[in-house]
Amino acid sequence: MAGPLNYGHLYYFWVVAKEGGMARAADRLGMAVQTVSAQVRALEQSLGHALFKPAGRGVALTEAGIAAMAQADQIFQLGEQLPTAVREAATGQGLRLAVGISDGLPKLVVHHLLQPVLQAPGLRLLCHEGEFDELLGDLALHRLDAVLSDRAAPPNPNLRLYSHRLGEATLAWFAPVALAKKCKAAFPACLAEMPVLLPTGHAAVRPRLDHWFERQGLRPRVAGEFEDSALLAAFGRSGMGAFPASQWSREELLKDPGMRLLGDAPELVEHFYLISAERRIQHPLVQRLLHATHS
DSSP states (O other): OOOOOOHHHHHHHHHHHHHTSHHHHHHHHTSOHHHHHHHHHHHHHHHTSOOEEEETTEEEEOHHHHHHHHHHHHHHHHHHHHHHHHHHHHTTOOOEEEEEEETTSOHHHHHHHHGGGTTSTTOEEEEEEEOHHHHHHHHHTTSOSEEEESSOOOOOTTTOOEEEEEEEEEEEEEEEHHHHHHOOSOTTGGGGGSEEEEEOTTSTTHHHHHHHHHHHTOOOEEEEEESSHHHHHHHHHTTSOBEEEEGGGHHHHHTOTTEEEEEEEEEEEEEEEEEESOSSOOOHHHHHHHHHHHO
């Protein structure tokens, strides 16, 4: 039976893999090349497999090394978070919640989904907006506590991510008053009489919008497509065209005297998910988000 893992040996391996060679790793660590090499060999002996192979003037990972590196990355990423976690716990700074926000999510929807934890005493909320796939990678490496998205995580046995349904919201169509006044047809036919702004294909709701237009027999004139939902709404409010918005944005848009509600589209639904790296949620604030959804 193999003995306990020597994390010192694992760290030297990790640095060599990052640097791509023993000499570069030795320079970074301020140690002799022979010392670093010996530490790596000790790890290989304990695991029973070679982790590196020669590659030019440096080294490359073997298949076993790639598997080891994936685990080492997670271990040392967590280690980098340890001082902050200990400091915050010792000084009573409260709970830290790092959330990835898929860039297709409307900002008001994000605020609505996070509402159950915003009054938590000492909350330190870190929101990272980005591309869906990149956020899932950060979640798998435990750089994030959860990801909020408009779609579930795709099946991937290497990432082992779990999707939890948070809720859904129907869409409605809004337009600047100046454009709405020029239309003679009723909703939804009026959308064929004015320019329309839509989310790009990266948003999960875009295919549903395209199918909805087909079912209505409409061929809209698309004046703009936006990855960022806030930018889409901003251009719409400036007069560029009609646009769809979540029911959670409805109240804010109706307060704007320059905007008009064209009509509701209850068959158009956005779905929202919380994605975690663990099936059984441990983080108390992530637990609270899920509990508020199902209570």
